[in-house]
Amino acid sequence: MARRPPGYFVRQYGQELAIVNTRAQTVLLILLLGLLFALPLFLSARWMSWFIITCIYLIAALGLNITIGFTGQVSIGHAAFMGFGAFTGAALTVHLQWPFLLSLLCSGITAAVIGTVFSFASFRLKGFYLALVTIAAHFFLHFAIMKLPQWTGGAYGLVLPVPSIAGFAFDTSQKWFYPVLVIALITVFLTKNLERTRIGKAFIAVRDNDRAASAVGINVPFYKMLSFLLGAFFAGIAGYLLASTYKSCDLAYFGLLESIWLIGMLIVGGMGVVTGTIFGTVLLRLLGFVTIRLAPSLLAAMPFLPLTAATGFTNIVFALVIILFLIFEPHGMNHLWDRFKNWYRLWPFSQAA
Amino acid sequence: MGEHIFFSAQDIHLSFGALVVLDGVSYVANEGEILGIIGPNGAGKSSLLNCITGFYRNQQGRVFFQGRDITHWPPHKIAKVGIGRTFQTEQLCGSLSVLDNLMIGRHLHMSANALEALVYWGRARSEQIREREKVEEVIDLLDLSHVRHEPVAMLPLGIRKRVDLGRAIVLEPSLVFLDEFSVGMNKGEKEDTVRFILDVHELKDVTIVFVEHDMDIVMDLCQRLVVLDFGRKLAEGPTEEVMGNPEVIRAYLGVPKETAVVAESSKEI
Amino acid sequence: MAFVGQLLIIGIAMGIVYGLIAMGFVLIYKASGVFNFAQAQLVMIGAWFLWSLLEWANLPLVIALVLTTVLAGLFGWVVQRLFLTPLAGQPLFSLVMITIALSAGFDGLAVSIWGGPMKTYPFALPGPESLALGPLQIGTEYVWVVGLCGVALAIFFAFFKFTKLGLGMRAASDNQRIGLSCGISVPTVFSWAWILSAVLAAWAGIFLGLRLGLDTQLHIIGLKALPVVLLGGLESLAGAVIGGVIIGLAEVLAGAYLDPLVGGGLKDLFPFIIMIIILLVRPQGLFGWKIIERV
Numbered sequence: 024m025a026r027r028p029p030g031y032f033v034r035q036y037g038q039e040l041a042i043v044n045t046r047a048q049t050v051l052l053i054l055l056l057g058l059l060f061a062l063p064l065f066l067s068a069r070w071m072s073w074f075i076i077t078c079i080y081l082i083a084a085l086g087l088n089i090t091i092g093f094t095g096q097v098s099i100g101h102a103a104f105m106g107f108g109a110f111t112g113a114a115l116t117v118h119l120q121w122p123f124l125l126s127l128l129c130s131g132i133t134a135a136v137i138g139t140v141f142s143f144a145s146f147r148l149k150g151f152y153l154a155l156v157t158i159a160a161h162f163f164l165h166f167a168i169m170k171l172p173q174w175t176g177g178a179y180g181l182v183l184p185v186p187s188i189a190g191f192a193f194d195t196s197q198k199w200f201y202p203v204l205v206i207a208l209i210t211v212f213l214t215k216n217l218e219r220t221r222i223g224k225a226f227i228a229v230r231d232n233d234r235a236a237s238a239v240g241i242n243v244p245f246y247k248m249l250s251f252l253l254g255a256f257f258a259g260i261a262g263y264l265l266a267s268t269y270k271s272c273d274l275a276y277f278g279l280l281e282s283i284w285l286i287g288m289l290i291v292g293g294m295g296v297v298t299g300t301i302f303g304t305v306l307l308r309l310l311g312f313v314t315i316r317l318a319p320s321l322l323a324a325m326p327f328l329p330l331t332a333a334t335g336f337t338n339i340v341f342a343l344v345i346i347l348f349l350i351f352e353p354h355g356m357n358h359l360w361d362r363f364k365n366w367y368r369l370w371p372f373s374q375a376a
Numbered sequence: 377m378g379e380h381i382f383f384s385a386q387d388i389h390l391s392f393g394a395l396v397v398l399d400g401v402s403y404v405a406n407e408g409e410i411l412g413i414i415g416p417n418g419a420g421k422s423s424l425l426n427c428i429t430g431f432y433r434n435q436q437g438r439v440f441f442q443g444r445d446i447t448h449w450p451p452h453k454i455a456k457v458g459i460g461r462t463f464q465t466e467q468l469c470g471s472l473s474v475l476d477n478l479m480i481g482r483h484l485h486m487s488a489n490a491l492e493a494l495v496y497w498g499r500a501r502s503e504q505i506r507e508r509e510k511v512e513e514v515i516d517l518l519d520l521s522h523v524r525h526e527p528v529a530m531l532p533l534g535i536r537k538r539v540d541l542g543r544a545i546v547l548e549p550s551l552v553f554l555d556e557f558s559v560g561m562n563k564g565e566k567e568d569t570v571r572f573i574l575d576v577h578e579l580k581d582v583t584i585v586f587v588e589h590d591m592d593i594v595m596d597l598c599q600r601l602v603v604l605d606f607g608r609k610l611a612e613g614p615t616e617e618v619m620g621n622p623e624v625i626r627a628y629l630g631v632p633k634e635t636a637v638v639a640e641s642s643k644e645i
Numbered sequence: 646m647a648f649v650g651q652l653l654i655i656g657i658a659m660g661i662v663y664g665l666i667a668m669g670f671v672l673i674y675k676a677s678g679v680f681n682f683a684q685a686q687l688v689m690i691g692a693w694f695l696w697s698l699l700e701w702a703n704l705p706l707v708i709a710l711v712l713t714t715v716l717a718g719l720f721g722w723v724v725q726r727l728f729l730t731p732l733a734g735q736p737l738f739s740l741v742m743i744t745i746a747l748s749a750g751f752d753g754l755a756v757s758i759w760g761g762p763m764k765t766y767p768f769a770l771p772g773p774e775s776l777a778l779g780p781l782q783i784g785t786e787y788v789w790v791v792g793l794c795g796v797a798l799a800i801f802f803a804f805f806k807f808t809k810l811g812l813g814m815r816a817a818s819d820n821q822r823i824g825l826s827c828g829i830s831v832p833t834v835f836s837w838a839w840i841l842s843a844v845l846a847a848w849a850g851i852f853l854g855l856r857l858g859l860d861t862q863l864h865i866i867g868l869k870a871l872p873v874v875l876l877g878g879l880e881s882l883a884g885a886v887i888g889g890v891i892i893g894l895a896e897v898l899a900g901a902y903l904d905p906l907v908g909g910g911l912k913d914l915f916p917f918i919i920m921i922i923i924l925l926v927r928p929q930g931l932f933g934w935k936i937i938e939r940v
Contacts, residue, residue: 036508040501097738099745144924151680151741152924155871159917166914170907216496220504221486223493228480231469234431235477238467239547240455240484249490283749290742331760335753342750349739349746350731 029368040219059204063197071196072268077308078207079264084288084304085214085297086257090138091286092295093223094250095230096145097153099282100160101258106277107164108134108259113181113272114174123186123267130263131256138255142248161279168274180273183266203264210257215297217253226250227295280338287345293357302356307341314340381440382407382583383551388427388437390420390607397423398434399607405551405585410577412586412598412615416627419604421587422464425553429461430454441551456484460549464556466540470529474520474539475511477528481546482507511546517579518542518572534565541569545576551583552576558590566590570597595619603627652897658787660893661794664886665849666870667877668797669842671885676814676838678737679729680879682744684846685867686751691717691847692854693759699767706768713851714844721843722836729839730832752864763860766851790852794886797845801882810837869896869913872920878933888931892916 087101112130115121144156168175185194193199217223228236233243266272292303318333383405390398398420405411426432430451438447488500518538558566601618603610605627611618673681698709805811813829877888900912
C-alpha cells in the first residue's frame with residue numbers, strides 16, 4: 024500500500040475514506056479531467072477510436088473487477104454477458120426503435136439477469152470449477168443468438184443506426200466520444216465508491232475468507248450473486264456501447280478470447296483495485312494498438328507466414344505480457360505504481376520503504 | 377421451548393459417515409454466565425460448536441436461543457440473531473488490515489444497500505464513519521491500536537487471535553463462543569487475552585462459552601462446566617461439583633491398572 | 646436400426662478421441678493439481694506438427710509420426726519448464742490463469758503459423774476404407790482410434806501401477822511435500838506429466854485432423870473435452886475415457902434426435918449442459934475423489 028504524501032495528516036475518519044486527499048491531488052484530478060474532455064481537439068481519428076473502445080472495455084473490466092477482483096469469483100464468461108446485453112439493446116433499437124438510453128439500460132439489466140443466473144453456480148463451486156461453468160456462457164450465447172435470428176440477425180448480426188439522445192445524433196467520433204467518456208468516468212466513480220462501503224467490504228470478506236464472513240452475518244451466497252449481477256450489468260452496458268460504436272452487433276465481438284482479454288486486463292493492472300483495472304485496460308489496449316500497427320512490417324519481414332499472422336501475433340504478445348506479469352509481478356501494475364509512489368514520497372530516504 | 381431459557385442445545389447427533397462424532401449431547405447456557413465446555417481431544421467440542429453455529433449439519437437434535445429454534449440455520453443468520461464465535465484456527469481476511477477486519481465485523485450494524493453504496497450517498501458514508509468510531513473503541517479495549525493498519529497476515533499469532541476475538545465482539549452479540557482460543561499461545565498471551573475477555577464480559581454483558589482444554593483458564597473463569605467425552609456429555613453443573621465428579625476425573629486422568637483389570641473381569645461375570 | 650448402429654459407432658469413436666484429450670487433462674491434474682486450460686491447444690498443435698512434417702519437410706509417414714510424438718513431448722516439456730515451473734508455490738489462481746493465457750497465446754501461435762484455409766493430411770490410413778460388421782459399416786479410422794486408445798490405456802495403467810515414476814506421480818499429486826520427503830523428484834514428475842499429456846493430445850489431434858480436416862478452430866473441439874473430464878472425474882484416467890464415450894454418444898444422439906426438435910445447434914451445446922448438471926449434482930464426476938472445493 025502506498026503511504027500518504029508527506030505532511031498530510033488525517034484528522035477525521037471521513038478523510039481516510041476520501042478518494043482525493045490533498046489539495047494538490049484535487050488540482051491534478053481537475054486538470055486530468057479537463058485534459059480528457061479536451062482530447063477530441065487534438066487526437067487523430069485513429070487514436071480517437073482507440074480511446075473510445077478503451078473506455079468501453081474499461082467499463083466491462085470494472086464490472087469484472089467486482090466479480091473477480093472484489094469477490095474472488097472466477098468468471099471467464101464476461102464477454103458473453105457483454106454479448107447478451109449488446110444483442111438485447113441492439114434488438115430493441117433496431118426492431119422496436121427504442122431510444123438509445125432506454126436500450127442501454129435494458130442491455131445492462133438483461134446482462135445482469137443472465138449474470139445472476141450463472142451466479143447460482145458459485146453457491147456450490149469455486150475456482151476452476153466455477154470458471155468452467157462461466158465458459159459455458161459463451162456457448163449459451165452462441166446458441167441463443169442462432170436460435171432467434173428474427174431478433175438477433177443470427178450469424179450476420181444486426182446493423183445499428185447512429186446513436187442519438189433526444190434528437191442529438193452522435194454521428195462523428197468527436198461527438199460520440201463524450202457520452203462514452205462520461206459513462207466510463209461514472210463507472211470508475213461508482214466502483215471506487217463500492218470499494219469503501221459496507222457492500223464492497225463484504226465482497227472482499229467473501230473473497231478472503233467466506234467462513235469468517237458468514238460468522239459476522241454476511242450472507243455469502245447473496246453477495247456472490249450480487250457481485251455477478253453488478254459485474255454483468257456493467258458488461259451489458261459496455262456491450263451495447265461497443266455495438267453502437269461499431270454500428271453493428273456481431274457474435275465475433277463477444278467470444279472466449281475477449282473474456283480472456285478482460286481477465287488479462289485485471290491481472291496486468293492489479294486484481295481487485297479500481298486503479299489497477301484502469302492501468303491494465305489502458306496497457307493492454309495500447310499493446311493491441313502497437314501490435315496491429317507493427318503487423319504489416321512483420322508480415323513483410325516474414326512473407327512465408329499466412330495473412331492471419333497479424334491477429335495471431337497480437338494474441339501471442341498479449342499472452343506473453345500476461346504470463347510475464349503473473350510470474351514477475353502478480354500484483355500487477357498497481358503494485359508497481361504504489362512502489363514508485365513510496366519511493367517518490369520517501370526520497371531521498373527511499374531505502375526506508 | 378420456554379422463553380426463560382437463554383440458550384439450549386438438545387440431543388445433538390452428528391456423524392460423518394460411519395464415524396459418530398456427537399452422540400446425543402444436550403446442555404444449556406444461562407444468560408450472563410461464563411460457561412466452559414471441556415473434554416479430551418476428539419471429544420467433539422468444536423464439532424458441537426460448529427453444529428450450533430451452522431457450519432456443520434447435525435443429523436438430529438435441536439438448538440434454541442432466546443426462545444427461537446435456530447437449528448440448521450446458516451451462519452450468517454445465527455450471527456444476525458446475536459451469536460458470535462471465534463475459530464480454532466483464527467479466520468481472518470489476510471490481505472486486509474486489522475481495522476478492516478473489524479469493520480467487516482460491523483456489517484450487520486450497517487445498512488446501506490448496493491445502490492447507496494455505488495453512489496456513496498448519505499448513510500453509505502455516514503455509517504462508515506459512525507462504525508469506525510465503534511470499532512476504534514474495541515481496538516482500544518483489545519490494545520490493538522499500534523497495529524490497526526497492518527495487514528493481518530503479517531501479524532504474530534497472539535495478535536491475530538485478539539483480532540479474531542475482536543471480530544466476534546464487534547458484532548455486539550449476546551452470546552459468544554470462544555473456540556479453543558488458547559491453542560498456540562504462551563502463558564503471557566493467554567493471560568492478556570483472558571483479561572480482555574473478562575473486560576468484555578463485564579462491559580458488554582455478554583454470555584461467554586469457552587470451548588477449552590486449558591484447565592487453568594477453565595477453573596479460574598468458568599462458573600459452570602459441561603464435560604464431553606467421545607461425543608457424549610459426562611457432566612454438567614457448577615465447576616467444583618463437576619471437577620469432583622469421578623467419571624470426569626477418570627476421563628481426564630485415566631484409571632489405575634488394577635482397577636481396570638477388576639472392572640474387566642467383573643464385566644464377564 | 647443400421648442408422649442407430651452407425652450413430653453409436655461414430656459416437657463411441659468420437660468419444661474415445663475426447664477421452665484421449667481428457668486423459669491429458671487428468672494426467673496433468675493428477676500429477677500437479679493444475680487444470681490445464683491449454684490442453685485443447687496442445688491437441689491442435691500436435692496435429693499441425695504432423696502436417697508440417699509431411700507437407701513442408703516431405704518426410705515419410707512413419708518417420709513423421711515418430712518425430713511428431715517426440716516434438717509434441719518436447720513442446721509439453723518446454724511449456725512446463727518455461728511457464729509453470731516459475732510459478733511453483735503460487736496460489737492456484739495464478740497457475741490456472743497462466744494456462745488460460747497460454748491457451749490464448751497458442752491460438753495466436755497456431756493462427757500465425759498455420760492460419761488460412763482448412764487443410765488436410767496428405768495421407769490416408771492403411772487398410773480398406775471401412776470394415777463391415779454385420780449390417781454396419783465401420784470406418785477404419787474408428788478402429789484405429791479404439792485400438793490406439795486401448796493400447797494407451799493399458800500402457801498408462803501399467804505405468805501408474807508398476808513403474809517407479811508412475812507411483813511417484815501418484816504420490817506427488819496427492820501430497821507434494823510427502824512425495825518430496827520420500828525422495829520423489831517432484832519437478833521430474835511434473836515434467837513427465839506434461840510430456841505424456843502433450844503426446845496424448847497430439848495423437849488425439851491427429852485423429853481429429855484425419856476425420857475433420859485441419860484448421861485453427863480445432864481447439865474448440867478440445868474445449869468439448871472439458872465436460873468429459875468433469876464427467877469422468879478429474880482423478881481418473883479410465884473415467885476420462887468412459888466419460889468421453891458417454892459424452893460422444895450423448896452428443897451424437899442429441900444431434901440426431903434433439904436437434905430436429907429445436908432446429909439445430911443443440912449438438913454443440915449439449916455437452917456443456919451435461920457438464921453443468923454434473924457440476925451441480927455430483928461435482929466429483931463418476932470416478933473422481935470427493936475432495937472438491939465445495940462451498
